[in-house]
Amino acid sequence: MSRGLHFRDKSLPPIWEKVQRGDRLSLEDGVALFRTSDVISLGKMAHHVQRQKSGDAVYFVLNQKIEPTNICVLACKFCDFATKPGRPDAYEMTIQNILAKLTPEIHEVHLTGGLHPDWEWDYYLEMLRQIKKNFPNVDIKAFTAVEIDFFHKKFKLSIEEVLRQLKEAGLRTMPGGGSEVFSERVRRRLFSSKIGAKTWFEVHRTAHKLGIPTNSTILYGHIETIEERVDHLLRLRGAQDETGGFLTFIPLAFQPGDTGIKPSNRFTSAIDDLKMIAVSRLMLDNFQHIKAYWVMLTEEVASVALNFGANDMDGTVGGEKIAHDAGALSPDRLAKDQIIKIIRDAGKIPVERDVYYNPLSVHTSNVIGKIPYLNSVPFYYHLERRQFRILPISPRRMGVLSKEGQIEAGLFSLADYIDQRGTL
Known part of the structure; x- marks a missing residue:
């Protein structure tokens, strides 16, 4: 075997x-x-x-990461980003500041930040409403489970009501941060005032119930054990069995910074990073996507990770602060062309996506569309031997991308065949 x-x-x-x-x-x-x-x-x-x-697809998104404030009521030992009101490095963004960072070309805005002690609930709702009003084609991924729990307690709303109002205001998906690692031992030592695994899962299950897909993460490379890493993966696998609501899993390499947890120059090794990606892919059999988050891995390691089980590169990001305040060695943004080059150099198909992983553009040639739930092994086997690359895709998106000249062949629907019979 x-x-x-x-x-x-x-x-x-x-x-x-x-x-x-x-x-x-x-x-x-x-x-x-x-x-x-x-x-x-x-x-x-x-x-x-x-x-x-x-197949050969590696996904990326044109996105913008925004942290509206670094003022936070918590003081987690591993965080070099958060600060307190009145300190020289403290900042607060207005809604206009946030809108000024966005452009119509991006597909996703990713909003996370500190737990501000003074902001009102309507500020967060209005933030999302104004983004949707001014940039209707930009999907909003916002607020970790830690932030949702903070809103729930501060504004005396149930977790479900918090999420329902955010969804009405424009929330489309949620990031996976805040879990760090599902170990009570680690939580007590590094972030005792932060939510634990029970609350994290409650928030994500509630989001899934409301039709809000979410992401999931692990923060590794600090004081966690190998057994705690694997237990973390198994808990996520069990939750995915239950709800099916997780879009992707993102291993986040710990950035030591000035936390005192590790020397500031003791980053995770490339071997440890690649093992984390590979083991995640093998353990999480019910997750479709594993992300090589280049911001924390560096471009070079992320490129290798695309042949170690990862099939997503995140995106252009633009101005990420949390990891870089902790000493991340990567640039704070990547150009679209550079991401495409990294993916091509790994022998993969660069697929520009939206927040739900729907393919928007394919940036290479000799691509064959494959409907994942159809068994057509002989058809694709012979095409692969002729150096075609395989892109799993829904029938509708296959027709759209074929019409745009981005897919060479595939098992098209009858409607698409009739529509394009002069070119197929």
Whole structure:
């Protein structure tokens, strides 16, 4: 069953057999994967699973990250971003300041920030309303579970009511931050005043119930153990079984900064980063997307991660502050052309997407559209041997992109075939 792979670590073949059979990996399997020194085989296993899920596609979004304030009522040990009112580095953005950072070309605005002690509830609602009014084609991804819980307590609204009002104001999806790692031991030591796993899951389950898809994260590379990492993944897998509401999983490499948790120059290694990506891909069998967040990984490691199980690069970002205040070595933004080059250099298809992972543009040639739920192995096998690349896509989007000349072939619907019969 281990065809095509030559394992140096004898603990890996039984795990690989489970992967190929579609059996779920256990806590013990995850620990073994993290501890292996056979990193190449680990990457090949994860890449195999990733290609089954998303073919050659790697997604990115034209987005803008905005942190409206760094003033925060919390004082988490690992955070170099937050500050207190009156300090020289404290800042507060008006709604006009936020709008000035947006352009019609972007597809997503990502809003997170400090828990401001004085802002009123209507400020947050009006922020979203004005973004939608002035930029109707920009989708809003905003507010971590920590922020939602803060709103719930400060404004005496239920979590469901907070989310319902935000959705009415324009919220489309939520980021996954605030979970850090689902370990009570770590929470007590590093962020004891912050929400724990129970509240984080309550917020995300409530969002899913209201039709708000969310993302999920892990902050790794500080004081957590390997077992705590794997337990984190298993809890997310269980929640996804329950709701199906998570869009993607984003491993976030800890940036030591001046926190005192680690020396400021002790970043996670590239090997640790790639292992985190690969193990996530293998453990989270019910997640469609694993993100290589270049802001924390660096461009170079993110590029390699695209062959270690990741199929998303995030986006142009533009002005990210939280990781960079903690000493992140990456630039604070990437141009669209640079992201496309990174993805192409990894041998993948750059697919520009919206916030829901609907393909908007395909930035390469020789692309074949594949409907994920149809079994057409012989058709695609022969095309792959002729150097075509495979893009899993819905029938409707396949027709749209074919009409724009971005897809060479595929199993088109009858309606699209009739509409394009002169060109197909």
